Amino acid sequence: MPSPLFEGPATLRHPRERLAFVLTLVFALPIAYAIGTVIHEKIGPPEVALFIVIAMLYVTLARGRLIGSSVMVHEAQYPRVFALVQRICTQLEIPMPLVFVREDNNVPAVALGFGEPYSLVLSSHWIETFEDDELAFAIGRELGHIAAGHTRFLSLLSVNGNENALVSLVFGGWLRTCTFTCDRIGLLACGSLDAAIRSIAIASFHEFGRRVDTSQFIEQGREIATDSVLRWGEWLGSEPYATRRIAAMDAFLHSPLYAPAAAWYDREIRTAPMPAAIAGSLVTRSDCAGWWRRTWAVTIDLIVVSTLILAFTNQASSGGAPKTTTTTTTKSSASHGSGDSTTVVFAPIRLDGNGFHFDGADTPIGRALSRVSGIVGNLTIDVTALYLWLLVGLAGQSFGMMIVGLRIVTTDYRQPGLVRSFARYALGLALWPLILVLSPFMHRIMLHDRLSGTRLIRAERIMARAANAVTPVPTKAV
Numbered sequence: 001m002p003s004p005l006f007e008g009p010a011t012l013r014h015p016r017e018r019l020a021f022v023l024t025l026v027f028a029l030p031i032a033y034a035i036g037t038v039i040h041e042k043i044g045p046p047e048v049a050l051f052i053v054i055a056m057l058y059v060t061l062a063r064g065r066l067i068g069s070s071v072m073v074h075e076a077q078y079p080r081v082f083a084l085v086q087r088i089c090t091q092l093e094i095p096m097p098l099v100f101v102r103e104d105n106n107v108p109a110v111a112l113g114f115g116e117p118y119s120l121v122l123s124s125h126w127i128e129t130f131e132d133d134e135l136a137f138a139i140g141r142e143l144g145h146i147a148a149g150h151t152r153f154l155s156l157l158s159v160n161g162n163e164n165a166l167v168s169l170v171f172g173g174w175l176r177t178c179t180f181t182c183d184r185i186g187l188l189a190c191g192s193l194d195a196a197i198r199s200i201a202i203a204s205f206h207e208f209g210r211r212v213d214t215s216q217f218i219e220q221g222r223e224i225a226t227d228s229v230l231r232w233g234e235w236l237g238s239e240p241y242a243t244r245r246i247a248a249m250d251a252f253l254h255s256p257l258y259a260p261a262a263a264w265y266d267r268e269i270r271t272a273p274m275p276a277a278i279a280g281s282l283v284t285r286s287d288c289a290g291w292w293r294r295t296w297a298v299t300i301d302l303i304v305v306s307t308l309i310l311a312f313t314n315q316a317s318s319g320g321a322p323k324t325t326t327t328t329t330t331k332s333s334a335s336h337g338s339g340d341s342t343t344v345v346f347a348p349i350r351l352d353g354n355g356f357h358f359d360g361a362d363t364p365i366g367r368a369l370s371r372v373s374g375i376v377g378n379l380t381i382d383v384t385a386l387y388l389w390l391l392v393g394l395a396g397q398s399f400g401m402m403i404v405g406l407r408i409v410t411t412d413y414r415q416p417g418l419v420r421s422f423a424r425y426a427l428g429l430a431l432w433p434l435i436l437v438l439s440p441f442m443h444r445i446m447l448h449d450r451l452s453g454t455r456l457i458r459a460e461r462i463m464a465r466a467a468n469a470v471t472p473v474p475t476k477a478v
Contacts, residue, residue: 010257013181014177017180024170053303053304059155071102080132081135082099088139088143090271098117101123102122103123109142111143113146114404114405120143129207140190155405176240180248193253288456289456294456392416397459
């Protein structure tokens with residue numbers, strides 16, 4: 001649920017943020033393609049798409065390592081930090097995130113996650129460096145990312161909030177407007193422009209920031225604004241220059257938006273913020289993924305599979321198939337007209353335009369897969385089903401699910417295994433027309449989920465279970 005600060009005509013969202021987001025989505029792939037062409041002249045759109053997927057997969061794995069190597073903070077452990085996060089969440093009317101602390105000399109704080117409960121990772125180095133009001137600004141702006149809905153997209157681009165030059169070049173326009181938006185929340189959280197300036201100076205220059213003459217620093221920003229080369233240099237970063245951030249906050253402080261926003265933020269609230277939702281011992285409907293994350297996962301998986309198929313078929317048609325692969329040429333059937341078609345054989349698996357076939361694989365699973373493949377008769381769908389069956393059965397999630405934070409589990413959170421995973425995707429292939437018709441009425445738990453005894457859940461629900469120190473109360477499975 002978004003914070004009221006981002007609703008209505010008095011929203012604190014930067015006026016160009018939504019436009020920057022749309023333009024970023026429109027031009028991200030062409031820009032990445034242009035960069036790839038400069039690096040390698042033979043690169044094509046499929047390779048660019050696969051490269052983006054691999055980059056997001058790396059970010060996902062590194063993000064998991066970031067949280068896995070951190071210490072969780074609660075009321076009894078680092079109460080100063082916990083109380084500060086709790087107070088700001090209360091005023092913003094957002095649920096408490098899971099709070100972690102780790103050592104990071106570069107990034108003071110970063111918010112992560114695709115849904116509740118989000119995670120807030122703070123640097124132990126910066127916690128001790130900041131005064132309380134300076135830390136309030138740093139925490140407030142990260143909680144602003146959560147309240148504004150930025151985090152679910154930022155988590156795909158950055159491991160710890162310190163984007164590399166390529167990400168900044170492609171997505172920088174939107175990232176910089178997000179910074180302006182969240183600086184406003186940080187200013188409300190700390191209650192003082194002086195504290196906000198000190199926090200930015202210290203985050204930029206460490207302890208030396210306390211000795212920076214802020215008035216001269218602001219004047220330096222005015223000089224930068226007169227130099228076009230220096231202004232354009234900002235495009236290579238994910239954040240605006242510190243001097244521009246300070247100027248933007250000063251303008252907000254003297255704008256008509258500030259007074260009502262500050263009055264709303266400083267209102268008296270007697271209730272604590274909603275705690276991070278804790279998952280029980282059985283999967284509930286609220287644990288399951290919604291449409292948009294399912295769609296993103298499927299899209300990413302289709303990109304991976306389609307690119308791999310294209311690579312294999314191109315290799316086979318050019319005579320460069322690997323030694324484990326044999327290539328034959330057959331005449332197309334009359335229904336498809338005359339011409340040649342390439343068949344790639346990975347004994348005992350044969351791939352052709354009609355799908356994959358298990359020649360000589362005299363096993364129940366092999367016969368069942370061949371039968372399903374004959375019904376579907378589409379190579380991309382067949383290979384995608386095989387890909388999903390194996391990855392979900394062995395790891396509980398595909399690459400697409402991993403990137404957008406989803407996982408397949410049983411109704412009691414166990415890994416599904418190969419047999420149950422096979423049942424899930426065999427049923428999905430066989431019943432897809434019925435699943436499609438019923439999907440508006442089975443929003444989070446699809447027909448093949450119910451019949452196979454599996455659930456597609458949000459990965460943060462597993463983290464919520466791990467964060468629950470008390471024994472969860474069993475709930476009724478759905």
